[in-house]
Amino acid sequence: MREQALAxxxxxxxxxxxxxxxxxxxxxxxxxxxxxxxxxxxxxDFTPSQLMHAIRLGLxxxxxxxxxxxxxxxxxxxxxxxxxxxxxAKALDAVKIIAQRRGIKASEPDISAFYKTMMGSxxxxxxxxxxxxxxxxxxxxxxxxxxxxxxxxxxxxxxxxLLPPTLFPFFSDSSEIRKMRKRVExxxxxxx
Amino acid sequence: xxxxxxxxxxxxxTASEYDISFRSVCRTLQVAIEEIPKWACCxxxxxxxxxxxxxxxxxxxxxxxAEEAKFQKILVPCASxxxxxxxxxxxxxxxxxxxxxxxxxxxxxxxxxAEVVHPLELFIGEEMSNRxxxxxxxxxxxxxxxxxxxxLLARPPKVTNFDECEYPMSMDTIVSGLGAExxxxxxxxxxxxxxxxxxxxxxxxxxxRDIFQEAKAVGANAIAVAxxxxxxxxxxxxxxxxxxxxxEYGLPIFYFTQLMGLAFGESIEALGxxxxxxxxxxxxxxxxxx
Numbered sequence: 001m002r003e004q005a006l007a008x009x010x011x012x013x014x015x016x017x018x019x020x021x022x023x024x025x026x027x028x029x030x031x032x033x034x035x036x037x038x039x040x041x042x043x044x045d046f047t048p049s050q051l052m053h054a055i056r057l058g059l060x061x062x063x064x065x066x067x068x069x070x071x072x073x074x075x076x077x078x079x080x081x082x083x084x085x086x087x088x089a090k091a092l093d094a095v096k097i098i099a100q101r102r103g104i105k106a107s108e109p110d111i112s113a114f115y116k117t118m119m120g121s122x123x124x125x126x127x128x129x130x131x132x133x134x135x136x137x138x139x140x141x142x143x144x145x146x147x148x149x150x151x152x153x154x155x156x157x158x159x160x161x162l163l164p165p166t167l168f169p170f171f172s173d174s175s176e177i178r179k180m181r182k183r184v185e186x187x188x189x190x191x192x
Numbered sequence: 193x194x195x196x197x198x199x200x201x202x203x204x205x206t207a208s209e210y211d212i213s214f215r216s217v218c219r220t221l222q223v224a225i226e227e228i229p230k231w232a233c234c235x236x237x238x239x240x241x242x243x244x245x246x247x248x249x250x251x252x253x254x255x256x257x258a259e260e261a262k263f264q265k266i267l268v269p270c271a272s273x274x275x276x277x278x279x280x281x282x283x284x285x286x287x288x289x290x291x292x293x294x295x296x297x298x299x300x301x302x303x304x305x306a307e308v309v310h311p312l313e314l315f316i317g318e319e320m321s322n323r324x325x326x327x328x329x330x331x332x333x334x335x336x337x338x339x340x341x342x343x344l345l346a347r348p349p350k351v352t353n354f355d356e357c358e359y360p361m362s363m364d365t366i367v368s369g370l371g372a373e374x375x376x377x378x379x380x381x382x383x384x385x386x387x388x389x390x391x392x393x394x395x396x397x398x399x400x401r402d403i404f405q406e407a408k409a410v411g412a413n414a415i416a417v418a419x420x421x422x423x424x425x426x427x428x429x430x431x432x433x434x435x436x437x438x439x440e441y442g443l444p445i446f447y448f449t450q451l452m453g454l455a456f457g458e459s460i461e462a463l464g465x466x467x468x469x470x471x472x473x474x475x476x477x478x479x480x481x482x
Binding site: 020021022039040042043071073074075076077080087093094096097100110111113114115116118119126127130134137141146150153154158159160161165173176177179180181183184187 | 201202204205206207208230232233235236237238239240241242243244245246249250253275287293296297298299343344346347348349357358382383385386387388390391392393395398399428429432466467468469
């Protein structure tokens with residue numbers, strides 16, 4: 001049914017989002033429910049509804065360089081309330097993924113660095129190693145002294161473990177995760 | 193019946209008190225749980241923000257492991273893990289071809305039949321309510337609690353199928369059953385900023401300030417949560433938010449399992465209450481609970 005709703009000449013970006021996440025932004029009729037419910041809208045350059053419209057119009061540069069998708073907290077309020085059943089949060093994920101695939105520098109580099117660093121932790125240890133993640137994130141973003149006091153307090157309370165989940169990541173079960181990653185990358189490469 | 197227990201990364205580190213209080217409550221209520229062996233991360237937000245397929249594969253692996261160990265139900269206390277596992281199941285059931293692709297990526301069988309359950313759903317049932325009522329040794333009178341569900345338990349409802357998505361009541365019912373007063377308020381499912389905490393802490397402070405203000409406005413002296421990230425933001429960033437906005441909240445943040453444990457007569461130490469940055473002891477001694 002969604003395929004039928006597509007205009008015969010759907011602009012490239014809307015089609016790319018559809019292919020990436022199976023969500024058709026042409027369903028959006030600009031009711032603004034997502035924009036009014038979005039807790040992060042105050043910090044975004046475009047509201048989610050504006051971004052949906054920009055995708056429809058094929059305004060690639062505006063969409064790819066917008067802060068909106070990066071600042072999305074994935075709270076799912078937009079997705080829950082959309083009267084058209086459009087999974088807006090998932091479409092925003094697709095925008096981030098397409099931007100990364102195109103090699104576009106993230107408009108919120110720290111958030112992108114956090115995602116990459118945490119995925120690195122998962123691929124390395126199978127689980128999140130918080131202390132290592134924080135240290136690596138500091139190196140990547142250059143914010144060496146952010147939250148140091150808070151981190152010390154949390155460490156003192158035993159909330160951050162000193163050692164990673166495994167000391168021998170390459171001989172542990174996380175090798176299964178790395179194999180999964182290889183297969184995912186192969187499949188994603190075929191689709192491109 | 194024995195439940196598979198998927199703690200996820202947070203309950204092994206930043207939210208270890210959620211883990212120990214959940215285990216303690218399960219012991220008291222005679223709920224048999226067993227941690228899924230060799231589990232890995234569900235991927236959470238970083239995975240679904242970088243690869244749709246990798247995100248589903250990481251969550252799918254957990255479900256597959258539980259099924260391999262012959263479990264029919266998986267208990268998932270972390271709201272983010274809960275929602276990601278539910279998302280994987282939802283997408284596998286609704287996207288043609290995905291099931292085969294995932295099995296190929298996982299190199300495992302995925303029955304996709306094991307039921308993903310949040311502890312709030314387990315403790316709300318009629319039989320369990322009776323067990324809880326029988327287990328209460330110390331009623332939590334004097335605690336005025338705002339139950340904060342956050343985002344991912346209730347949203348999106350087509351995926352999580354949890355309670356009522358804009359105005360859930362399960363935690364309120366449990367907390368009232370312990371003798372505390374569960375207050376009516378309107379920030380139950382507001383967002384705390386989640387994982388933006390590490391990179392955009394000023395935005396997180398703004399969001400949690402709104403939550404504290406709502407809680408204070410209805411006269412709360414504590415907030416109950418069911419998510420490690422909600423706890424982390426509301427507890428560890430509370431003091432910073434007070435400094436930024438020149439306001440005072442002084443609201444201890446409890447996991448709902450810690451409140452259950454307190455009512456069941458467990459000690460502050462046994463429930464990990466010493467791990468919180470906002471010290472709950474002054475409030476607990478003021479109302480005569482601990």
